[in-house]
Amino acid sequence: MRAGKCKNHYPKNFAPYTIHGEDSYACYRRRDDGRKIKVRKHELDNQWVIPYNPYLLALFDCHINVEICSTVKLVKYLYKYIFKGHDLISFNLLDQKSSSAIDEINCYQQGHWVSPPEALWRIYEFRLTEMNPTVYALQVHLPDQQFASFDKSSDLWYLLRKIDFSKTMLTEFFKMNKTNATAQNLKCLYRDFPQHFVWTQKTKTWS
Known part of the structure; x- marks a missing residue:
C-alpha cells in the first residue's frame, strides 16, 4: 500500500473481454457476476483477482502469477526478472553496547556476494546466459x-x-x-x- 492505495492499482475495472491497455499491459477479462468472497473481514470480487493458473499453482506449490507476454514492454519486463544480475545481501554493523535508536538509512550497505557455484562457473569461464x-x-x-x-x-x-x-x-x-x-x-x-x-x-x- 502507498498513500492508502494499492501500488499495483487494485481493484481493477470489470471487463467483458481481455484487451491490450494503453500502457501495453493486458487488461484481463473480469466478469461482473456478483460473486464475492470474504477474506480477512473484507468482501472481495473479481476486481481483486490476480491473473493465475490453477495447474501451475498445484504443480509448483508456490506464489505465482501469469502474464500474457505479447508486447515488447512485457518482454522487457520478463527479462528484467530473469537477468537481475548478481545476488546481493544487505547488512549493517551494530555496536552491542550502543542502546541508541538505529538509523537504518545511514547504516544500510550493499555487498556483492558471489556464491561458490557461481564463482566456480566464472573461473572455468562457462556461459552465464544463452538463448x-x-x-x-x-x-x-x-x-x-x-x-x-x-x-x-x-x-x-x-x-x-x-x-x-x-x-x-x-x-x-x-x-x-x-x-x-x-x-x-x-x-x-x-x-x-x-x-x-x-x-x-x-x-x-x-x-
Missing part, C-alpha cells in the same frame, strides 16, 4: 549503405585495410543464392534463410 534458438537481427539496407560498427578506440587505418565492410548478411544472402546449389534449391526468403544456414561473424559468411 535458444539463436535470434538473428537480419540487416536490411540499400546498395552500399550498410551499417558499419567498430570500437571507438580502434585503429581506423587497420579497419580499412583488414576488414571488408561490403560484406553483410544481406549481400552474402544474395551471393549464396547465386553460387550455392543448396541455397538455390531451397528458394527460401531472406527471413527464412537462418533456418538452414548459420552466419559466421568473423568471416562474414553463411555456412
Whole structure:
C-alpha cells in the first residue's frame, strides 16, 4: 500500500473481454457476476483477482502469477526478472553496547556476494546466459549503405585495410543464392534463410 492505495492499482475495472491497455499491459477479462468472497473481514470480487493458473499453482506449490507476454514492454519486463544480475545481501554493523535508536538509512550497505557455484562457473569461464534458438537481427539496407560498427578506440587505418565492410548478411544472402546449389534449391526468403544456414561473424559468411 502507498498513500492508502494499492501500488499495483487494485481493484481493477470489470471487463467483458481481455484487451491490450494503453500502457501495453493486458487488461484481463473480469466478469461482473456478483460473486464475492470474504477474506480477512473484507468482501472481495473479481476486481481483486490476480491473473493465475490453477495447474501451475498445484504443480509448483508456490506464489505465482501469469502474464500474457505479447508486447515488447512485457518482454522487457520478463527479462528484467530473469537477468537481475548478481545476488546481493544487505547488512549493517551494530555496536552491542550502543542502546541508541538505529538509523537504518545511514547504516544500510550493499555487498556483492558471489556464491561458490557461481564463482566456480566464472573461473572455468562457462556461459552465464544463452538463448535458444539463436535470434538473428537480419540487416536490411540499400546498395552500399550498410551499417558499419567498430570500437571507438580502434585503429581506423587497420579497419580499412583488414576488414571488408561490403560484406553483410544481406549481400552474402544474395551471393549464396547465386553460387550455392543448396541455397538455390531451397528458394527460401531472406527471413527464412537462418533456418538452414548459420552466419559466421568473423568471416562474414553463411555456412
